Every structure is written in structure tokens, then in C-alpha cells.
Amino acid sequence: MTILKQLEEESIYIIREVAGQFNNPCLLFSGGKDSITLLHLAQKAFAPASIPFPLVHIDTGHNFPETIALRDKLVAKHGLRLIVGSVQNDIDAGNVVEEKGRHASRNSLQTTTLLNTIEENKFDACMGGARRDEEKARAKERVFSVRDDFGQWNEKLQRPELFDMLNGLIHNGENVRVFPISNWTELDVWYYIRQENLEIPSIYYAHKREIFKRDNQWMPVSDYVKVAEKDERKHTSVRFRTVGDMSCTAAVLSEATELDNIIAEIGGSNFSERGARMDDKRSEGAMEERKKVGYF
Amino acid sequence: MELIKIATAGSVDDGKSTLIGRLLYETGALKSDQVQHIEDKSAARGFEYLDLSLATDGLLTEREQGITIDVSHIFFSTPKRRFIIADSPGHVEYTRNMVTGSSTAQASIILIDARKGMIEQTKRHFFITQLLGIKHIIFAINKMDLVDYKQKVYEEIKATLSDLVDKHGNKDVSYHYIPLSALYNDNVVNHSKKLAWYEGAALLDLMDAIPLENNKANDGVFQIQYVIRPKQEAFHDYRGFAGNVRTGGFSVGDAISIHPSGRKTLIKKIEKYGIAVDRVSAGENATLLLMDEIDASRGDSILNKRANINKGKSISATFCWMQDNPLTPGNKYWLQQGVQRSLVKVQSVRSKIDLEALEQSQTNQLGLNDIGIAALALAQPLFTKPYKENPSLGSFILIDTQTFNTAGVGFIETT
Numbered sequence: 001m002t003i004l005k006q007l008e009e010e011s012i013y014i015i016r017e018v019a020g021q022f023n024n025p026c027l028l029f030s031g032g033k034d035s036i037t038l039l040h041l042a043q044k045a046f047a048p049a050s051i052p053f054p055l056v057h058i059d060t061g062h063n064f065p066e067t068i069a070l071r072d073k074l075v076a077k078h079g080l081r082l083i084v085g086s087v088q089n090d091i092d093a094g095n096v097v098e099e100k101g102r103h104a105s106r107n108s109l110q111t112t113t114l115l116n117t118i119e120e121n122k123f124d125a126c127m128g129g130a131r132r133d134e135e136k137a138r139a140k141e142r143v144f145s146v147r148d149d150f151g152q153w154n155e156k157l158q159r160p161e162l163f164d165m166l167n168g169l170i171h172n173g174e175n176v177r178v179f180p181i182s183n184w185t186e187l188d189v190w191y192y193i194r195q196e197n198l199e200i201p202s203i204y205y206a207h208k209r210e211i212f213k214r215d216n217q218w219m220p221v222s223d224y225v226k227v228a229e230k231d232e233r234k235h236t237s238v239r240f241r242t243v244g245d246m247s248c249t250a251a252v253l254s255e256a257t258e259l260d261n262i263i264a265e266i267g268g269s270n271f272s273e274r275g276a277r278m279d280d281k282r283s284e285g286a287m288e289e290r291k292k293v294g295y296f
Numbered sequence: 297m298e299l300i301k302i303a304t305a306g307s308v309d310d311g312k313s314t315l316i317g318r319l320l321y322e323t324g325a326l327k328s329d330q331v332q333h334i335e336d337k338s339a340a341r342g343f344e345y346l347d348l349s350l351a352t353d354g355l356l357t358e359r360e361q362g363i364t365i366d367v368s369h370i371f372f373s374t375p376k377r378r379f380i381i382a383d384s385p386g387h388v389e390y391t392r393n394m395v396t397g398s399s400t401a402q403a404s405i406i407l408i409d410a411r412k413g414m415i416e417q418t419k420r421h422f423f424i425t426q427l428l429g430i431k432h433i434i435f436a437i438n439k440m441d442l443v444d445y446k447q448k449v450y451e452e453i454k455a456t457l458s459d460l461v462d463k464h465g466n467k468d469v470s471y472h473y474i475p476l477s478a479l480y481n482d483n484v485v486n487h488s489k490k491l492a493w494y495e496g497a498a499l500l501d502l503m504d505a506i507p508l509e510n511n512k513a514n515d516g517v518f519q520i521q522y523v524i525r526p527k528q529e530a531f532h533d534y535r536g537f538a539g540n541v542r543t544g545g546f547s548v549g550d551a552i553s554i555h556p557s558g559r560k561t562l563i564k565k566i567e568k569y570g571i572a573v574d575r576v577s578a579g580e581n582a583t584l585l586l587m588d589e590i591d592a593s594r595g596d597s598i599l600n601k602r603a604n605i606n607k608g609k610s611i612s613a614t615f616c617w618m619q620d621n622p623l624t625p626g627n628k629y630w631l632q633q634g635v636q637r638s639l640v641k642v643q644s645v646r647s648k649i650d651l652e653a654l655e656q657s658q659t660n661q662l663g664l665n666d667i668g669i670a671a672l673a674l675a676q677p678l679f680t681k682p683y684k685e686n687p688s689l690g691s692f693i694l695i696d697t698q699t700f701n702t703a704g705v706g707f708i709e710t711t
Contacts (some may be wrong), residue, residue, distance in 0.1 A: 045538070
């Protein structure tokens with residue numbers, strides 16, 4: 001069995017466990033390549049039936065429009081159920097306060113909206129496309145990660161996972177975050193996208209865009225960020241390696257307009273994937289701190 | 297490319313994180329921004345060398361204390377293989393982490409500090425690899441730089457370890473011994489001149505050469521995870537039993553029986569993700585469609601006619617206990633074997649193993665991190681095999697009925 005086949009089998013086994021063990025699961029869908037891969041795996045897991053759970057998108061209002069367009073296209077094409085949790089609504093309702101200053105991002109505000117959406121819809125399991133190779137704190141994440149009533153992750157209370165046995169028994173009010181593609185690497189995802197011929201948002205491919213330099217990273221110019229007078233600007237060919245918010249996702253200079261070029265570029269890249277995520281760089285344990293309070 | 301999972305075990309300060317960091321660094325798994333981070337941190341702490349342990353110690357509490365407290369999964373590749381390293385800490389209170397980290401491993405690396413030689417914890421690490429039936433054990437004698445790369449030190453440690461293996465080791469396991477220094481990259485990736493007297497392979501070459509084996513058990517057992525019933529006109533009569541082949545294999549036309557009902561029928565069709573296939577084997581997912589309309593649901597088992605397995609309402613197993621509340625006679629738990637759950641009651645706790653003396657003693661309960669033997673009574677009959685013959689039918693977890701935590705893991709004894 002090839003590595004991709006092995007990973008696919010493992011992921012589909014996990015996704016079927018979610019449908020089998022929980023009453024009201026959902027699939028957290030950001031529109032990025034990982035959640036598109038996860039959606040495709042879920043569709044395979046229940047073929048020829050459609051997937052027995054809705055997609056949940058936590059919409060910061062700062063998304064790349066290309067991502068939202070593809071999300072809506074996939075939902076229409078496959079007749080999927082989509083639930084959108086809106087960060088803007090939570091800001092308007094005064095549940096969260098927008099960050100100030102030139103580094104302002106809505107990334108951390110997503111947590112409140114996510115937890116509210118889980119509670120309103122009474123989800124008992126939320127699948128996400130996080131991978132263990134992304135970040136050190138994620139390397140310790142279980143496949144089934146139990147969260148308490150407050151959505152909190154406590155690394156000391158994580159259940160041991162033995163062999164392939166997954167324990168999803170929980171109390172009322174608790175929920176489980178599930179990571180079916182935990183053991184995939186960034187390149188595995190790309191190879192799989194090529195093998196299965198999956199459509200991904202166009203911003204992953206090289207395109208011309210207005211960018212500006214901040215902290216040695218090229219950031220996209222958008223309505224959601226303040227570009228200072230002194231910031232260096234240019235209009236050139238770039239692509240994005242991850243799809244986060246426009247306010248915190250840096251571009252890479254690239255001419256790769258085809259999957260093969262992208263794969264060659266990532267295979268030879270000297271920078272880690274999350275190296276282009278400003279939200280991880282805020283402090284040494286930025287990801288861990290966010291996970292503890294209920295981040296994805 | 298092949299995928300192989302390797303577990304690592306060592307005591308605090310054996311340099312395990314440094315060794316893994318070294319493997320990541322040398323195989324190019326660390327990207328330049330990550331290396332930069334390690335360089336900056338090392339310099340800030342006034343080290344003269346790269347503190348590669350920073351590459352893996354992921355949690356803030358760990359970095360504060362300089363120790364590893366949970367199982368971490370780390371990836372790197374050689375041209376031949378993809379490695380997933382399950383890195384778990386060595387402290388006695390983390391026995392459960394080591395069992396967890398090692399449960400899916402095909403090989404295990406046990407670290408030993410050359411200055412200290414075999415210590416009591418080494419025996420515990422060794423015993424766990426034996427309990428789990430891991431077929432390839434590498435004893436890595438680290439920190440050879442601190443004993444001036446002396447052959448005599450290595451030979452003495454090797455002799456003690458060989459003695460342990462002779463007395464307590466499974467016979468069908470291959471054991472390897474290798475002197476190295478993770479800090480200075482001696483014998484990790486390349487054979488080191490400072491250890492010229494050592495004639496074996498460097499660690500990474502050894503890891504590349506470990507033969508991979510499949511579960512060869514022949515008994516066809518399939519567990520149903522989910523029943524697929526599309527609510528579409530085109531699939532009106534479709535009823536697909538989606539699940540996982542635990543052991544053996546299934547072909548179209550095979551005679552099968554479904555349990556607990558005991559009904560018999562034939563396999564009409566096997567699908568993988570909507571596409572028809574002729575055969576599926578151990579570890580694979582499939583959707584089985586049956587000749588007769590038979591009611592079956594999640595947790596039911598589908599057995600091949602040829603399957604020769606034990607069916608019973610009582611089992612005896614070796615347990616590794618993983619929660620504070622002890623395993624005590626009279627307690628009830630959920631037993632989960634694969635995807636199937638049933639209620640069980642503890643009949644008796646017979647003995648506990650002193651993991652450092654490697655001796656058994658009588659006891660009436662097992663506490664956190666204890667390993668011992670107990671007998672269970674089952675509410676429903678379970679299909680089992682001894683763990684040593686068939687790991688996927690011979691292992692199970694117990695779940696606390698109050699907290700729902702995974703309370704322990706059991707390995708069914710050979711009867």
C-alpha cells in the first residue's frame with residue numbers, strides 16, 4: 001500500500017467512527033486545502049450516500065473572496081448543508097471586541113464564534129483538518145480530543161489512544177474535536193489533491209496581486225489591513241501556502257501556476273508552512289495558548 | 297516509499313529529544329525558520345552547540361521544565377521511508393504514555409545514558425516493548441562523547457542488556473545495540489570515526505533496514521462501523537455495512553455469519569468508496585453488501601466461515617492501568633475492542649508486575665501505571681484471540697463508566 005493509500009484508509013476509518021459514535025457531528029470547513037481534502041475523504045467514506053453531517057464555516061468576514069466562492073460552489077454542487085458562524089455578528093452583538101492597531105487580526109476572535117456555533121447547534125463532535133506536522137503543539141494532539149463545557153483543551157487530561165481504538169464517550173455539554181488527517185504532511189495533502197483532481201481556491205496558484213512588506217513577510221493589500229506609508233509595496237506574482245484571514249496570511253513570491261510546480265516548490269522550500277502565519281509568531285506558545293481556550 | 301512507526305523511550309536526561317531533533321535536522325525535516333529559531337534560543341541560553349531538543353518539546357510547560365510530558369508524533373523521511381516517531385517520556389508516572397505511544401509502533405528505540413548504563417527504568421521500557429510484542433528493539437547507548445567513546449563502556453552495557461534480553465525477552469524479536477552521541481552526530485546518520493571500533497550500521501541506516509511485517513492472521517473478522525442507506529431513489533434497496541477488516545480477508549461470494557445474531561449469508565458485493573472490488577484484507581476499510589436482507593448494526597461483527605476464533609463471556613488479560621481510580625474486583629467498565637463496546641465486570645485481580653525487578657507479586661487491585669493480570673466477566677460474548685497470535689483481536693481498552701475516560705488497556709492472555 002502506498003503512503004497516500006494508507007493515510008486515506010486511516011482517515012476514512014476515523015471519519016466513519018465519528019458518524020458511528022456521535023449523535024450530531026459536523027465538519028469544520030475553512031475552504032482551505034486541508035478542509036477540502038477532509039470533505040473529499042468524508043464523501044468517499046459514505047459513498048454512494050451523501051455525508052451525514054453539515055459543514056460549519058467560521059466566517060471572520062476577512063476571508064479571501066476566492067475561498068468563499070469555492071465554498072459556495074462545492075456546497076451547491078454536492079447538495080451539502082452549510083452552517084456559517086459569523087465573527088462580524090459577534091462583534092456587532094458586543095460578544096467580542098475587535099483588536100486595534102496595525103497588527104489587528106480577527107484570528108483570535110474566531111474562538112468565541114466557534115464555541116457559540118457549537119453550543120447553538122449542540123454539536124458533539126467537530127472534525128477539523130489540522131495536521132500534526134503543522135506545529136509543535138499540534139504534534140501532541142489526539143485524534144479524538146475532548147473539550148469541556150467551555151471548549152477548553154487541557155493537555156494533561158487527554159485520553160490515551162491505543163492502537164486504532166477511539167473513545168468518543170462524553171458527558172452532555174462536552175464535545176470532541178476530531179482530526180482525521182493528523183498523520184498527513186503538507187506534501188501528502190498536495191499529492192492527494194493532484195491524485196484525486198480536487199478543486200482548490202485559486203489563490204493557492206500563482207497570480208498577480210498587490211502586496212506590502214511587513215516583518216519580512218509579504219502581506220496581501222486588502223481592506224482589512226492598514227498599510228503604513230513607509231511599508232514597501234509591489235504588484236507581482238504570488239501565491240498563498242495556507243488560506244487564513246487576509247489580515248494574517250502572508251504570500252510567497254511564486255510563478256507556480258500548476259500543481260506540479262507547487263509540489264516542486266514546497267518539496268524544495270526552506271520555510272515551514274506555518275512560517276507564513278503571523279498568528280503563530282506572536283509568542284513562543286501562540287498555538288498552544290489558543291488551543292487551550294478552544295481554538296481549532 | 298514506506299511508512300513505519302517507531303516508538304522511543306528513555307529516562308529524563310538520556311538525550312531523547314536531542315536525538316530526535318538530530319534526526320529531524322540531518323534529514324532536512326527542519327526548515328530554515330525552525331533552525332533559525334533553535335539557533336536563536338540556543339544562543340540566548342548561552343549554549344555552545346545547537347540545542348536540538350528545542351525542535352520537539354512542544355508544550356510550554358515542557359519547555360519551562362526542560363522535559364517531555366506527553367506523546368508527540370514527529371515526522372521525517374529518508375529516500376526510502378517515511379518515519380513517524382512516537383516520542384513519549386520515560387518517567388514512571390508516564391508508563392501509560394509509553395504504552396500509548398508504542399501501541400502502533402513496529403519498532404522501538406530504547407535510550408541509555410552511557411555514563412549510567414542500564415538503570416531500573418530501562419527494564420520497565422524493555423518490559424513494555426515485550427508486552428506490546430514489538431518485533432524490533434534498538435538499544436541506543438547515547439552520550440558516548442561523555443565516556444570518551446570507550447569501547448569497554450559500550451561492551452559492558454551491551455553485556456548487561458543482553459543478559460536482560462536472554463532472561464526476559466521474546467524469542468522472535470531482533471535486538472540491536474548501537475553506541476552513539478546525538479549531540480555530536482556520532483553514529484546517528486553516518487558511521488563515526490570516533491567509534492571506529494563499532495562495526496554495525498549507523499542508527500538511521502538501521503531504521504531504514506528494519507523489515508516491515510503485516511498481520512498474517514487468517515481469521516476473517518470485519519466490524520461494522522456504520523450502515524450506509526442512501527436516501528435516494530436510485531439506491532432504494534441499498535444497505536451497505538461500512539467498516540474495517542480487523543484481520544484476515546473477505547472476497548465476493550464468501551460465506552459469512554453475523555454476530556451477535558448468528559445469521560448466515562453470502563457476500564454479494566464489496567465496495568470501496570462506491571467502487572466495486574473483489575477482495576479486501578486486514579486493515580482495509582470496505583462496504584459489504586450481503587445476499588440476504590439481514591438486520592445488523594454498528595458494533596456487530598461479520599465473520600468469515602473459515603475464522604477460527606474464541607467466543608466467550610470471560611477473559612483473562614494483562615492490563616496496563618491508566619487512571620487514578622484503581623482496577624478493583626466488582627468494578628464495571630465499558631470494554632471496547634476495535635469499534636465494539638460491551639459492559640464488563642472485574643472478577644479478580646491476580647497479580648502485579650514489579651517492572652523494575654521484573655517479578656510478579658499478588659495484589660487485589662491495579663493503580664495508575666501498574667501492569668498486572670486480571671479476569672473479566674462479559675455481558676455479551678466477545679470474539680477473541682490471544683494478543684500474541686492476533687493483536688487486533690487480542691487487545692481492548694476499558695472505559696470508566698462514570699468519567700468516560702480511557703481507564704486502561706488489556707492484552708488477552710494465551711490460554
